[in-house]
Amino acid sequence: MMKGPGEMLEQMRQWVTQRRASTIGTHDPNHLPTPQIAGDQKLSECRLIVLDLETTGLHPGKDQVIAIGAVAITGQVIHLGDQFDLILRRPELDISETVLIHGIGPEALTQGHETEDALLYLLEWMDGDPILAYHSAFDQRFLEKTLRQSLGYSQNHTWIDVAELLPAVFPDTKTGGRGLDNWADFFNLEVSERHHAAADALATAELTLIALNKAQKDGVSTLSELSSKLRYYRRLQNMNRF
Amino acid sequence: MVAASTDTPRPQNTRAIMMFLREHAPFSSMDDAHLAHFAEHASLRFYADNDIVLSPEEGPVQRFYVVKQGRIRGERHNEKDGKTETTFEITQGECFPLAALVGERPTRTLHRAAGDTFCLSIEHDAFVTLLSESDPFRDFCLRGVSSLLDQVNQRIQSGAMASIGSSNSLDTPLERYALRNPIVCSPDLPVRKAVARMHENNVGSIIITDDERHPTGIFTLRDLRTMVAEEKGPLDTPVGQVMTRKPICLTAHADAFEAAMLMAEHHFAHLCVVDDEHHLIGVVSERDLFSLQRVDLVNLARTIGTASHLRTLVSLRSDVSRLVDAMLAHGADSGQVVKIITTLNDVTVRRVLELNIKKNDPGIPFTWLTFGSEGRQEQTLLTDQDNGILFETPEGMTEDQVREKLLPFAEIVNRELAECGFTLCKGNIMASNPKLCLSGREWDDWFIRFIDASTPQNLVYSSIFLDMRAVFGPREPLEDLYGKVLTRIQKNALFQKMLAGNAMNRRPPLTMFRNFRYAPDGKKHTIDLKRQGLAPFVEAVRVFALANGVEEANTLERMDQLVAKGAFDHKDANAWKEAYSLIQAMRMRAHQEMLDRNEPLSNYIDPDDLNPLDRRILRESFRQAQRLQQKLEVTYQL
Numbered sequence: 001m002m003k004g005p006g007e008m009l010e011q012m013r014q015w016v017t018q019r020r021a022s023t024i025g026t027h028d029p030n031h032l033p034t035p036q037i038a039g040d041q042k043l044s045e046c047r048l049i050v051l052d053l054e055t056t057g058l059h060p061g062k063d064q065v066i067a068i069g070a071v072a073i074t075g076q077v078i079h080l081g082d083q084f085d086l087i088l089r090r091p092e093l094d095i096s097e098t099v100l101i102h103g104i105g106p107e108a109l110t111q112g113h114e115t116e117d118a119l120l121y122l123l124e125w126m127d128g129d130p131i132l133a134y135h136s137a138f139d140q141r142f143l144e145k146t147l148r149q150s151l152g153y154s155q156n157h158t159w160i161d162v163a164e165l166l167p168a169v170f171p172d173t174k175t176g177g178r179g180l181d182n183w184a185d186f187f188n189l190e191v192s193e194r195h196h197a198a199a200d201a202l203a204t205a206e207l208t209l210i211a212l213n214k215a216q217k218d219g220v221s222t223l224s225e226l227s228s229k230l231r232y233y234r235r236l237q238n239m240n241r242f
Numbered sequence: 243m244v245a246a247s248t249d250t251p252r253p254q255n256t257r258a259i260m261m262f263l264r265e266h267a268p269f270s271s272m273d274d275a276h277l278a279h280f281a282e283h284a285s286l287r288f289y290a291d292n293d294i295v296l297s298p299e300e301g302p303v304q305r306f307y308v309v310k311q312g313r314i315r316g317e318r319h320n321e322k323d324g325k326t327e328t329t330f331e332i333t334q335g336e337c338f339p340l341a342a343l344v345g346e347r348p349t350r351t352l353h354r355a356a357g358d359t360f361c362l363s364i365e366h367d368a369f370v371t372l373l374s375e376s377d378p379f380r381d382f383c384l385r386g387v388s389s390l391l392d393q394v395n396q397r398i399q400s401g402a403m404a405s406i407g408s409s410n411s412l413d414t415p416l417e418r419y420a421l422r423n424p425i426v427c428s429p430d431l432p433v434r435k436a437v438a439r440m441h442e443n444n445v446g447s448i449i450i451t452d453d454e455r456h457p458t459g460i461f462t463l464r465d466l467r468t469m470v471a472e473e474k475g476p477l478d479t480p481v482g483q484v485m486t487r488k489p490i491c492l493t494a495h496a497d498a499f500e501a502a503m504l505m506a507e508h509h510f511a512h513l514c515v516v517d518d519e520h521h522l523i524g525v526v527s528e529r530d531l532f533s534l535q536r537v538d539l540v541n542l543a544r545t546i547g548t549a550s551h552l553r554t555l556v557s558l559r560s561d562v563s564r565l566v567d568a569m570l571a572h573g574a575d576s577g578q579v580v581k582i583i584t585t586l587n588d589v590t591v592r593r594v595l596e597l598n599i600k601k602n603d604p605g606i607p608f609t610w611l612t613f614g615s616e617g618r619q620e621q622t623l624l625t626d627q628d629n630g631i632l633f634e635t636p637e638g639m640t641e642d643q644v645r646e647k648l649l650p651f652a653e654i655v656n657r658e659l660a661e662c663g664f665t666l667c668k669g670n671i672m673a674s675n676p677k678l679c680l681s682g683r684e685w686d687d688w689f690i691r692f693i694d695a696s697t698p699q700n701l702v703y704s705s706i707f708l709d710m711r712a713v714f715g716p717r718e719p720l721e722d723l724y725g726k727v728l729t730r731i732q733k734n735a736l737f738q739k740m741l742a743g744n745a746m747n748r749r750p751p752l753t754m755f756r757n758f759r760y761a762p763d764g765k766k767h768t769i770d771l772k773r774q775g776l777a778p779f780v781e782a783v784r785v786f787a788l789a790n791g792v793e794e795a796n797t798l799e800r801m802d803q804l805v806a807k808g809a810f811d812h813k814d815a816n817a818w819k820e821a822y823s824l825i826q827a828m829r830m831r832a833h834q835e836m837l838d839r840n841e842p843l844s845n846y847i848d849p850d851d852l853n854p855l856d857r858r859i860l861r862e863s864f865r866q867a868q869r870l871q872q873k874l875e876v877t878y879q880l
Contacts, residue, residue, distance in 0.1 A: 077286070078287075083253060085255065188311060210288055213289075214290065217290070
């Protein structure tokens with residue numbers, strides 16, 4: 001007997017609710033997935049996390065993460081059932097300045113998730129897979145800080161900067177700028193809601209698909225080959241500076 | 243796993259995909275729960291230009307795809323010339339591969355990305371779930387594009403329907419109408435008693451039958467009125483003497499449209515429905531077909547056909563337009579509506595001729611010919627006169643002497659037709675032109691020159707003179723002439739090839755990138771639905787029809803005949819007929835809208851004014867025209 005989508009959805013909702021309820025206190029911070037390094041994993045098979053954070057500001061020292069959006073690419077396919085879209089509960093934060101940009105008001109924040117729970121959940125969901133982000137240094141600094149402060153977690157994950165990946169595979173492309181919007185416009189992508197963590201993560205993931213498709217055609221087939229291509233690109237960039 | 247935040251029931255990306263889907267068929271008519279099921283089970287793939295998306299070698303299709311961005315091209319290898327041809331293109335919001343997925347078989351067409359393309363897809367399981375849960379989705383997948391075409395037809399009808407109210411479709415077979423139990427009598431019954439019987443049963447007609455219940459005549463209240471007014475006889479007269487003999491009969495399988503057309507042509511308001519052995523089983527009246535008095539095709543045809551003054555005919559033109567609106571509302575398809583318009587135009591032309599013969603008979607037997615769209619019975623409200631005369635030369639007269647009598651007559655007729663709304667032909671293709679008022683022998687010579695000396699100018703005229711029909715006068719002279727013309731063309735391969743080359747001049751308005759190519763002469767960003775949309779079909783079909791000895795002039799009927807003769811594949815012809823009819827339907831709807839706004843009629847439309855579904859249909863219809871032209875190219879090695 002086939003299940004109707006309505007029924008399936010209901011089951012899924014229950015399952016998520018249960019899981020959420022049961023996650024508090026049952027995560028085992030000592031047995032979290034081990035971060036992987038960029039090795040022989042094949043681009044045509046491996047799972048990559050594409051992540052975007054919304055924060056209260058630009059300074060990791062004083063600002064805080066308020067929303068985490070992420071999608072997973074597996075074997076160069078974005079499976080929309082495998083995504084992460086959470087608002088953290090940070091009622092004590094003053095977000096009056098940035099609320100205009102990302103649209104998360106104090107109300108939504110109070111309804112968000114317990115930070116610790118959400119972060120443990122994120123670590124489990126990421127499963128140690130490499131993390132990609134646009135201008136990843138920003139997200140990396142914020143996420144590492146948050147993980148350290150909230151969970152005392154300090155393992156190093158593999159990060160890849162999509163802002164670097166794109167010009168590395170499309171070296172002669174004139175996008176009119178280096179921002180996410182420039183590349184999204186160049187490839188005619190529609191970003192459903194800019195400055196929404198999950199929507200930005202999806203746009204970044206779409207750009208990643210385009211870049212990986214090209215990289216494979218250029219003979220790059222594993223993560224380590226991709227890393228060396230990026231290292232080569234960085235070296236070229238540095239040389240050009242002089 | 244989907245981790246939903248609590249303040250919104252669904253993650254942003256799921257909502258965004260649902261929003262995207264909602265803009266396209268069939269998703270636009272699906273429930274939110276089903277859209278969510280799609281979005282949550284979807285995956286997103288990227289294909290760079292020329293990447294293969296699906297190929298016949300991959301085995302049975304496992305996924306249902308929707309183009310999120312970009313385009314997919316269908317490629318098939320042509321065995322004959324070894325070339326690869328594009329069989330279809332799929333753009334944003336469109337789904338594939340329906341037939342293969344439903345049939346659980348591999349695709350027969352290589353699907354390739356044309357430009358950077360993102361596709362959403364769901365796996366077979368999720369597809370099957372949606373198929374079993376969502377009615378609109380199932381209808382769409384099982385009926386494929388044809389259900390889309392239906393949606394357009396439905397929209398055309400419901401638009402007109404809003405002002406009219408609902409009714410049966412004209413496709414309904416007569417047996418589905420509540421056939422009135424016919425009131426019958428024998429021919430020896432006195433009129434007085436027959437009328438009493440009609441009165442008791444509250445009907446307007448009585449059928450006179452023989453002993454085996456075969457209808458032999460009909461007597462209506464109108465007949466009674468004439469009888470009394472013209473003092474044709476006492477009311478004791480047996481009804482058999484005053485009835486209309488041989489009433490029009492149709493079998494119960496015939497549809498309402500056929501009945502309406504017969505009524506319009508013969509100006510009758512009733513017809514008999516009989517079984518296969520010609521036994522009377524019912525009567526259908528005009529009222530039964532058009533439950534609303536406003537849709538009065540038969541009445542209008544009768545009023546036109548009996549009008550006693552030109553000014554009455556002129557004033558009736560606006561009724562024709564109103565009728566077309568009503569016809570569309572009653573589910574007539576574009577093929578039916580153009581035939582109705584043609585029928586009413588024919589009635590008008592005939593009446594103008596009759597009135598003029600009554601006033602000033604030239605005394606020469608002649609056949610009134612119509613050419614071009616009127617010849618093809620494909621007229622819409624915007625129509626030119628293209629006509630000519632084929633006369634018999636009476637003994638003792640020369641052809642020029644005949645013309646001396648006929649030309650002044652034709653001139654008046656042309657002028658009066660113009661007053662009735664048939665625009666004078668700018669190219670002077672009219673019966674009053676001495677070159678087009680000819681005897682059978684002269685016409686034959688004319689066509690010999692036309693075919694043998696096929697100048698570019700002649701080829702331009704082929705769309706006019708090779709589509710002809712008799713509207714008034716005896717048909718036989720034209721049949722003789724056309725038979726000879728067809729035989730000559732069938733034997734003349736060079737003329738066929740030149741016709742084919744000429745037909746290729748009208749390219750469907752699509753660019754290489756499947757955008758619309760706008761008309762060079764119209765307003766900015768407009769397409770000429772007639773010259774750019776319909777003409778490629780009409781011209782190409784004409785070449786095949788003439789080359790295969792098809793006598794019909796109507797484009798749809800020509801295609802049917804070409805299938806019967808084995809020149810067209812049945813499925814191809816259906817796709818072409820459907821595409822042609824849809825362009826025609828959009829053109830007519832545009833005309834009706836222009837009339838509503840009191841604008842002059844034109845064939846130009848801006849595709850941006852169409853909704854996405856209509857735009858997509860229009861594009862696909864133009865693609866079918868391209869395919870038909872490809873067949874022409876292959877056949878005549880152009």
